[in-house]
Amino acid sequence: MTKTQGKTVxxxxxxxxxxxxxxxxxxxxxxxESALVSGSVLADLAREDERIVLGTxxxxxxxxxxxxxxxxxxxxxxxxxxxxxxxxxxxxLASSGYIPYVCTFACFAGVLGFENIKTDMAYPQxxxxxxxxxxxxxxxxxxxxxxxxxxxxxxxxxxxxxxxxPSDGPSYEAMLRATKDHPGPIYFRLGRGREPRxxxxxxxxxxxxxxxxxxxxxxxxxxxxxxxxxxxxxxxAEQLGDDVSxxxxxxxxxxxxxxxxxxxxxxxxxxxxxxxxxxxxLGSIVxxxxxxxxxxxxxxxxxxxxxxxxxxxxxxxxxxxxxxxxGIATIADRLASASGLPRPSSLWxxxxxxxxxxxxxxxxxxxxxxxxxxxxxx
Amino acid sequence: MVELQHNxxxxxxxxxxxxxxxxxxxxxxVDLAAVAGSGHIGPSLSCTDxxxxxxxxxxxxxxxNPGKIDRDRFILSKGHACSALYPILADLGYFAYDVLNDFxxxxxxxxxxxxxxxxxxxxxSSGSLGHGLAIGIGMAxxxxxxxxxxxxxxxxGDGELNEGQIWEAxxxxxxxxxxxxxxxVDKNHVQVxxxxxxxxxxxxxxxxxxxxxxxxxxxxxxEFTELLAALGRFDARRTSxxxxxxxxxxxxxxxxxxxxxxGMAEWHIGFLAGTDYERAIExxxxxxxx
Numbered sequence: 001m002t003k004t005q006g007k008t009v010x011x012x013x014x015x016x017x018x019x020x021x022x023x024x025x026x027x028x029x030x031x032x033e034s035a036l037v038s039g040s041v042l043a044d045l046a047r048e049d050e051r052i053v054l055g056t057x058x059x060x061x062x063x064x065x066x067x068x069x070x071x072x073x074x075x076x077x078x079x080x081x082x083x084x085x086x087x088x089x090x091x092x093l094a095s096s097g098y099i100p101y102v103c104t105f106a107c108f109a110g111v112l113g114f115e116n117i118k119t120d121m122a123y124p125q126x127x128x129x130x131x132x133x134x135x136x137x138x139x140x141x142x143x144x145x146x147x148x149x150x151x152x153x154x155x156x157x158x159x160x161x162x163x164x165x166p167s168d169g170p171s172y173e174a175m176l177r178a179t180k181d182h183p184g185p186i187y188f189r190l191g192r193g194r195e196p197r198x199x200x201x202x203x204x205x206x207x208x209x210x211x212x213x214x215x216x217x218x219x220x221x222x223x224x225x226x227x228x229x230x231x232x233x234x235x236x237a238e239q240l241g242d243d244v245s246x247x248x249x250x251x252x253x254x255x256x257x258x259x260x261x262x263x264x265x266x267x268x269x270x271x272x273x274x275x276x277x278x279x280x281x282l283g284s285i286v287x288x289x290x291x292x293x294x295x296x297x298x299x300x301x302x303x304x305x306x307x308x309x310x311x312x313x314x315x316x317x318x319x320x321x322x323x324x325x326x327g328i329a330t331i332a333d334r335l336a337s338a339s340g341l342p343r344p345s346s347l348w349x350x351x352x353x354x355x356x357x358x359x360x361x362x363x364x365x366x367x368x369x370x371x372x373x374x375x376x377x378x
Numbered sequence: 379m380v381e382l383q384h385n386x387x388x389x390x391x392x393x394x395x396x397x398x399x400x401x402x403x404x405x406x407x408v409d410l411a412a413v414a415g416s417g418h419i420g421p422s423l424s425c426t427d428x429x430x431x432x433x434x435x436x437x438x439x440x441x442x443n444p445g446k447i448d449r450d451r452f453i454l455s456k457g458h459a460c461s462a463l464y465p466i467l468a469d470l471g472y473f474a475y476d477v478l479n480d481f482x483x484x485x486x487x488x489x490x491x492x493x494x495x496x497x498x499x500x501x502x503s504s505g506s507l508g509h510g511l512a513i514g515i516g517m518a519x520x521x522x523x524x525x526x527x528x529x530x531x532x533x534x535g536d537g538e539l540n541e542g543q544i545w546e547a548x549x550x551x552x553x554x555x556x557x558x559x560x561x562x563v564d565k566n567h568v569q570v571x572x573x574x575x576x577x578x579x580x581x582x583x584x585x586x587x588x589x590x591x592x593x594x595x596x597x598x599x600x601e602f603t604e605l606l607a608a609l610g611r612f613d614a615r616r617t618s619x620x621x622x623x624x625x626x627x628x629x630x631x632x633x634x635x636x637x638x639x640x641g642m643a644e645w646h647i648g649f650l651a652g653t654d655y656e657r658a659i660e661x662x663x664x665x666x667x668x
Contacts, residue, residue, distance in 0.1 A: 012572070017638045022651035025644040026570070029416060058537065058571045058578075080540035080578030081507050081569060112506065141414065141482035143489035145457065145505025311493075312484030313415075320484060360484050368412035372468065372475035 007070040009061060030061050033193025035169035038131055039067025041176050042101055046072055049180065055090055055102035057083045063103045063133045064193065083108040084116050090128040091120035099127055099180065105139070106132035110151030110187060121185035122160040128185045129176075135227065136275025137304075137321070138192040140314035149304050153280030155187055156253050163253035164208060165189040167230035168198045171205040171250055178207035189252070191228035192314075198231055198248070206248070210256040215246035219265040221332050224249060225273040226282050232318070233273055235325035240332055249282060257289030264295050271332050274303040275323060278344070298341035302331055305345050312360075320356045322348035327356075392435070396602045399469070400430045401666035404635045406465035406478070408658050411649055414482040418490065420632040420645040422462035424566035424599070425533060428628055431605040432531060433466045441471040444498050448526035451501045451517045455510020456535035456564060457491040458646075464488055464497070472499035508541025510534065511561060515547055518559040529616070531560045537569030539580050545590065548623075552591025557621025560612050561592075564599065566632040568643035587625045599628030635662040 013027040039054075046052040046068070054076045060066045069076045079086040083104050090100040103109075109132035110117070121128045132151065139146040155163055164179070164186060166172040172190065179186055198214060199205035206212040211224070215234045220243035225233040230248045237244040247260055260270075270290075272283035283301030290299060302322065309317060318324040322331055331347045338347070403426050411417025433439075437450040454463055461481070468475045473487075480486035487496035491505030502513050514532040521528045538544065551559050563583060571577050580586070584594045595611060597604040605628065612624045632646075633639040636658045639648070650658050 013644050014642065016642055016644065018654050019657070020650075020652035020654045023649055023654040024416075025639075025642070025648040026646055027644055029647060029649075056571070058540070058569050060571050062570070078571065078577055080580075081537050082540045082542060082578075085542060107506065141486075141490050143491045143493060143505055145491050145503070310485055311482065311489035312486070313482070316484040357485060364483065367415060368409060370409045370413065370479065372406065372409075372465070372478050 009066060012066065013061065026061060030064070033064055035172065035191065035195045036064040036133060036193035037169045037173050038101065038103065038176060039064045039069075041173045043068045043071045045177065045180055046075065049099070051097060051099045053077065053093060053098050053100050055079055055086045055100055057081060057086045057104040057108070059104050063131070065103050083113055087113045087116035087128075087130065088120050091116075091124070091126045094121075094126035094128050095124070099129070101129040101131055103131035103133065105146065106135035106148035106151055106189060107139075107146050110155055110189070111148055114154050117155065117161065117185065117187065118158050122158045125160050125184045127183055129179070130185070130187045131190060132188060133190045134192045135189045136191070137309045137317050138228065138275070138314050140317055141311045143311050144308045147309055149275070149277045149309065151187075151189060152252060152274070152276050152282060153284075156280070156285065160184050161253060162186040162208065163189060164250060165227040165252050166250050167227055167248050168195050170197060170199040170202045173202035174205035174207055175250065177202065189227055195228050196231050198234065206250050208251045210259040211247040211249045211251070213245060213259060213263065214248045215244070217241070217245045218243040219245060219263055219268045221336050222247060222260065222263055222268060222270045223273060223328065223332060224260060224270055224282070224286055226250070226252060227275065229273045229275055229323060232323065232325040233328055236328035236332060239325065239329045243336070244332060249286075252282065252285065255285050255289050257286065257293060260286070261290065261293045261295050264290070264297055268297045269335050270297060270299045271328075271335050272299060272301050273323065273328055276303050277306055278303045279306050300331075300335050300342055300347060301344065302348060316360050319360065320353055322352060327352075393602050396430050396434055397666045399434050400427050401662055403430060403462055403465050404662040405659055407461050408636070408650060408655065408662070410461040410464070410478065410481045412655065413479060414490070416647055416649045417461050418458045418646060419636070419648050419650070420568065420639065420642065421456060421535065421564070421566060422459045423634045423636065424630040424632045425456070425459050425564040426462045426634065427600045427602065428533065428562055428564060428605060428630075429462055429466055431602055431609065433470065435602070435606055436609050437531070438528065441499065444472060448528050450529040450531065451514070453502045453510040453514050453530075453532045454492060454504055455532050456507065456538055457504030459564070460488075460490065460492045463492065467497070467499040470499070473497070507535065507538040508543040511544050511547035511551070514559055514561070515551055515556060518551075518556045519554075521558055522556075527558050529558055529560060531562065533562045533564060535569070536563055536565040536567065536574050536580065536583065537577070539563065539583065540578055548587065548590040548592065551623040555620050556623045557616040557618065559623040561623065561625040563625060563627045564630055565627055566630045567641065568632045568646070570643065570646050572643045583627055591622050593622050593624045595624065595626045597626060597628055599630035600634060635665045637661045
């Protein structure tokens with residue numbers, strides 16, 4: 001359990017009288033989300049800057065904002081289950097000289113809250129930071145209501161808005177610190193907090209700007225990824241060898257393609273990987289950015305193929321959709337040997353998905369065998 | 379791997395039959411969490427007796443004809459309690475019991491929030507709180523258009539009342555005299571971050587609904603007699619053309635039936651293993667013994 005100022009989550013969350021070490025409640029379940037560093041980083045910033053206030057919508061534990069509450073309980077506003085109210089109130093705080101950081105799941109922050117972000121924050125240029133956790137399909141079997149695979153596409157059309165998508169804890173921290181005084185609104189697109197570390201520390205992690213080359217290889221295949229997809233992209237590149245480089249698009253809007261443009265050679269092919277609908281997402285952004293620079297190389301978009309994800313445990317979903325290291329490596333390998341620009345979905349097909357389904361079913365660990373008795377009479 | 383068994387004993391007495399079904403559903407809630415590796419245990423157990431009252435003792439539905447046009451509609455607006463609803467739908471014959479074995483697994487039709495396109499018997503998908511009452515308005519208006527006037531029942535959480543859209547819908551429903559619309563608030567006193575009175579105190583809930591023009595019934599949400607009586611009073615008044623919508627505020631206990639997690643917000647989601655699983659089943663069986 002994370003400790004700050006001598007307090008732990010258990011100071012707010014009583015422990016049930018349990019007898020089996022494998023049992024867990026919500027506090028136990030949330031304890032693995034170490035890449036969601038905002039609570040503690042913002043507490044650090046708030047010591048020096050009284051304008052910093054936080055808001056949560058009944059998710060202070062799942063999003064780890066509670067780390068801030070240990071030190072500044074009066075500066076964390078609890079809005080209950082009222083996300084749009086929280087986004088509007090944040091704009092009001094910003095108009096009064098404060099810098100609010102409001103946090104909830106991306107499905108609510110970026111999708112439910114879209115119009116409040118546009119009208120209350122972007123239009124009047126309010127310095128609100130929307131921290132949108134559990135983006136993409138990382139909520140797995142919580143199903144489509146809790147998936148956010150539309151937020152990039154929707155929000156990139158909003159003028160005045162910055163969209164940041166850090167890939168790990170250190171880069172999230174670096175971005176929070178670097179943007180504290182940014183004069184307009186920022187949407188942070190975040191994972192569920194279990195992303196492995198890519199950058200050694202916040203000191204060497206990127207700040208907003210052009211995409212970062214995180215794995216330097218050749219330029220036969222450039223894998224361009226964002227957020228939680230960067231780590232499996234690096235692992236895929238390591239499997240494939242020296243021909244492959246990986247870019248971390250931590251800054252989605254404004255998008256600066258310069259580093260990717262510089263890396264492109266005459267025979268380069270680009271694979272964009274995103275936990276988002278390929279319609280209007282990162283792939284579209286990268287294609288536009290390259291086209292605008294008169295760079296005309298094949299850009300293959302991989303993600304959700306204009307579909308809502310099925311349900312399942314997150315790890316199985318990433319395998320099924322070819323969004324884990326093995327899937328990304330397969331797609332990159334097929335892209336390398338393809339001629340021209342392959343058709344959508346042709347590098348990760350229904351057959352690939354069916355194969356994964358079979359493997360998952362064969363390896364499924366049955367936790368409990370239940371005899372569900374039938375109904376007798378009404 | 380553990381072997382789990384349920385005892386079923388239907389009786390001639392209706393109330394004891396409902397009690398038997400509720401005990402079975404509660405055991406299923408704990409088992410579904412065991413199948414998935416985690417589950418919304420607390421908020422499913424709080425509304426179990428309400429769901430049992432509706433599905434075994436009240437609603438006009440036909441599992442053999444799930445699309446029947448004038449059937450009563452039910453919307454689980456607090457969709458995270460679906461692990462108490464899925465066993466009931468299986469029990470009534472909407473789908474096979476074995477489907478429960480795949481709860482939350484890859485390709486399963488049963489996610490931890492319900493999907494109307496995949497789960498037979500689900501009238502509307504849910505999961506994002508605050509939406510259900512407006513959906514219910516649409517269904518009630520449809521019933522009025524075609525003069526079938528079926529009941530439309532929407533189950534809300536007490537934490538869910540924080541959502542502004544609930545009150546937009548509440549205002550509309552009374553302004554338009556949607557007498558066939560019944561909201562049931564599963565007032566279990568907790569939400570994810572803690573006790574509702576501490577997170578964002580929304581009391582007095584009854585006065586808020588009254589101020590919005592609703593008829594309010596308040597019951598113990600674990601007493602079948604009280605629940606069925608309130609449902610009967612809703613039926614008695616809903617047919618009048620100028621009837622206002624009705625809300626039943628059902629006072630409940632999160633995690634009801636498992637003594638060591640009752641009333642704890644921490645058990646919004648959780649997992650009970652080994653001895654704790656056995657103690658949970660024991661607790662559930664005890665609650666329903668009397």
